[in-house]
Structure formats: structure tokens, C-alpha cells
Amino acid sequence: MGELPAIAPRAEVIRSHRQQGGQVAAVLPVYAPRALLRAYGFLPVEVWGPPGVRASDGASHLQPYVCSIVRNALSFLLSGGLDSTDLVLVPHACDSLQGLGSILLDFVKPRQPVVPLYFPRSDGAGALRFLAEELRSLGTRLGEITSHAPAPDEILQFVVDEENADRLLLELHEARRQLPLTNGDFYRLVRSREYLPRESFETAARRALAMRQPDPAPAKRLLLSGVVPEPKSLMAALDERQVQVVADDTLCGRRRVCPPGRSRDPLERLAESWLGGPPDSTRGSSLAARSNYLMHQVEASGAQGVVFCLVKFCEPELFYLPTLRKALQRKGVPSVVLEVDLNDALSQQMLTRLDALLEMMP
Numbered sequence: 001m002g003e004l005p006a007i008a009p010r011a012e013v014i015r016s017h018r019q020q021g022g023q024v025a026a027v028l029p030v031y032a033p034r035a036l037l038r039a040y041g042f043l044p045v046e047v048w049g050p051p052g053v054r055a056s057d058g059a060s061h062l063q064p065y066v067c068s069i070v071r072n073a074l075s076f077l078l079s080g081g082l083d084s085t086d087l088v089l090v091p092h093a094c095d096s097l098q099g100l101g102s103i104l105l106d107f108v109k110p111r112q113p114v115v116p117l118y119f120p121r122s123d124g125a126g127a128l129r130f131l132a133e134e135l136r137s138l139g140t141r142l143g144e145i146t147s148h149a150p151a152p153d154e155i156l157q158f159v160v161d162e163e164n165a166d167r168l169l170l171e172l173h174e175a176r177r178q179l180p181l182t183n184g185d186f187y188r189l190v191r192s193r194e195y196l197p198r199e200s201f202e203t204a205a206r207r208a209l210a211m212r213q214p215d216p217a218p219a220k221r222l223l224l225s226g227v228v229p230e231p232k233s234l235m236a237a238l239d240e241r242q243v244q245v246v247a248d249d250t251l252c253g254r255r256r257v258c259p260p261g262r263s264r265d266p267l268e269r270l271a272e273s274w275l276g277g278p279p280d281s282t283r284g285s286s287l288a289a290r291s292n293y294l295m296h297q298v299e300a301s302g303a304q305g306v307v308f309c310l311v312k313f314c315e316p317e318l319f320y321l322p323t324l325r326k327a328l329q330r331k332g333v334p335s336v337v338l339e340v341d342l343n344d345a346l347s348q349q350m351l352t353r354l355d356a357l358l359e360m361m362p
């Protein structure tokens with residue numbers, strides 16, 4: 001295996017950005033309007049939980065059936081974990097996130113401004129106009145907060161720059177089989193897009209792409225779907241078993257790597273890009289679209305099995321799961337579901353399920 005190019009840890013990136021006078025926006029899942037935040041001077045740093053925080057802080061404000069991404073994010077904020085940020089952006093990707101937005105705005109009222117971003121729940125005709133207008137309102141709000149008013153051409157340049165970084169991210173996913181990286185290192189690299197400034201991400205991505213080698217043909221090939229590849233030790237378990245994750249369909253991963261937009265209006269372009277991405281549960285894509293896309297990814301990557309890494313109580317993902325598993329079954333592709341709370345360690349039961357899947361793979 002090759003060595004992953006150096007990637008600065010999240011805390012160091014935030015510290016250095018602030019030392020240079022920059023501001024930081026904590027962005028909840030799923031879609032991060034990076035270009036818009038950068039245009040207004042914020043470094044977007046995504047918050048997927050994080051795992052391993054004291055859950056009780058947030059749990060007292062939430063129903064017990066709210067997912068651990070939302071619960072941990074609230075716990076993290078309440079315990080001071082977001083103190084070094086200047087804004088909290090809560091995209092309303094699902095009911096749980098929408099509830100979190102309301103709790104923050106109406107009850108917790110943190111020091112930082114909390115800004116919601118509403119999402120269309122379909123890819124239909126009105127979705128583009130709705131989303132572009134939502135992004136426009138977000139821009140207006142960011143302007144009020146920062147007293148900064150970037151011109152549309154300036155914002156457009158940020159949108160184009162972020163599209164270029166996403167092209168590299170897509171290239172990493174598509175070149176996965178040729179990259180001599182462990183599963184753990186590959187995910188550390190692609191997930192650094194969640195917090196690195198796009199310039200630093202591009203440098204790391206180009207270095208990794210330069211390491212490409214002829215297909216090393218691993219013994220077993222998996223596609224990873226679901227929400228997030230957690231717990232992290234799952235990657236080590238796959239590495240130990242000489243399994244390569246050759247394709248990704250996770251919500252935090254490939255599923256939101258969107259193609260570039262076309263419009264010269266920056267916000268319409270960003271909306272076009274997001275709505276043109278892979279079918280997604282949080283956008284309310286049709287069951288057929290999700291299922292056809294997943295089957296295509298399995299065939300194109302040569303994956304021999306699928307692991308669904310779900311977060312407990314994630315309604316959007318659970319709704320699609322039976323259809324996706326049936327479609328895989330019809331094609332003779334085995335799959336397994338690992339449902340986790342972000343604070344759970346990798347259990348023996350999960351390892352047993354994983355091993356059973358590997359045995360079923362041809």
C-alpha cells in the first residue's frame with residue numbers, strides 16, 4: 001500500500017484559518033453550499049455528528065428516536081465543541097435536521113447565528129427555482145451577518161472553483177481500484193473535502209491520483225452505501241480481511257458529488273448542480289431511480305457485495321432499504337445492513353454479519 005499524502009487535521013485547519021482572520025461555518029448534513037460560504041468569507045466545516053461525544057447533553061432536548069448524527073451534533077455544540085465557529089448552517093435535509101434547526105433557533109440560541117436552508121423534497125420542475133431562491137435568501141442572510149456583498153461574478157467564480165474540486169473528488173472515487181491506499185486512508189482523503197479549503201483538498205487529491213497503479217485486483221470487492229462509514233474501525237476490519245471498498249454510495253460520500261451546473265447565475269448554477277447529482281433519499285428521489293443507480297454502480301465497479309452503513313433511526317435511508325435490497329437480491333448480489341449509533345464501537349455481531357457477507361460473495 002502507498003502512503004497517503006499529508007492531510008492537516010480538522011482542528012489545525014480551523015485554527016490556522018482563524019489565525020489568518022477568517023471565519024468558520026459549521027455545516028450540518030447533507031449538502032454544503034461551500035461556494036456561497038466561501039464567497040462571504042467563511043470556511044465551511046461539516047459536522048457529521050461527530051462520533052464519540054457525550055450524548056446526554058443533546059439527548060435531553062430530543063426525542064429518543066432522533067438519529068445520533070443530530071443528537072451528537074447538538075451535544076457537541078452544547079459542550080462547546082463548536083465554539084471556534086462563527087455560524088451554524090442547518091440544511092433541512094430531513095425531519096430530524098429540521099427539528100434541530102428549530103431547537104437551535106427557538107430554545108438553545110447559541111452565540112453564533114443559526115441559519116436554516118430549506119430543501120425541495122423532489123427533483124420535479126419547481127425544485128430548481130425553489131432551491132435557487134433558497135440559496136439567494138441564504139446569500140442575503142450571509143450578507144447581513146458579514147456586511148459583505150460579493151458581486152454575482154465573484155460568487156460565480158467560487159462556484160466554478162468548487163465544481164473543479166468536486167471533479168477531483170469524483171476522479172478519486174472513480175479511480176479507487178487503482179489507488180494503492182487502505183480503505184481507512186481512502187476515506188480519510190475523500191472525507192477531508194468536508195473541512196479542508198478546496199485549494200488544500202485539490203493538492204491532496206492530485207497527489208493521491210498521481211499514485212495510481214494498474215488494478216491490483218483485491219480478493220473481495222465491496223460497495224458501501226448508507227449514511228456514513230462509521231465506526232471508523234470498520235475500515236480497519238475490511239483492510240484486515242483484504243476487502244476493498246471499490247464504490248461508494250454513502251450520503252456523506254459519492255452520493256453528493258454533483259456534476260457542474262450550466263447557468264451563468266451562480267445560485268441557479270449551484271441549484272442545478274445539486275439537483276443533477278446521484279438519486280438521493282434526502283432529495284426524495286424515486287425508488288426506481290435510487291435502485292437503478294445503485295445497480296449501475298455495482299455493475300460498473302465490479303462490486304461483489306454491498307454493505308449498508310446505516311445510522312439508527314435514519315428514516316430517509318430506511319424507506320429505500322427494502323427496495324434496494326430486493327433489487328440486489330434479484331441480481332444475485334448479497335448485501336448486509338450494519339445499523340449503528342455514532343457512539344457505538346464495532347461490535348462482534350457486526351463483524352459476524354460482515355464475515356457472513358464475505359463468505360456469500362463469489
Ligand code: SF4
Pocket residue numbers: 029067068069070093094095096097227282311313314315316317
Ligand atoms: S442520518 Fe438520516 S435522519 Fe439523521 S441527519 Fe442524516 S439523513 Fe437525517
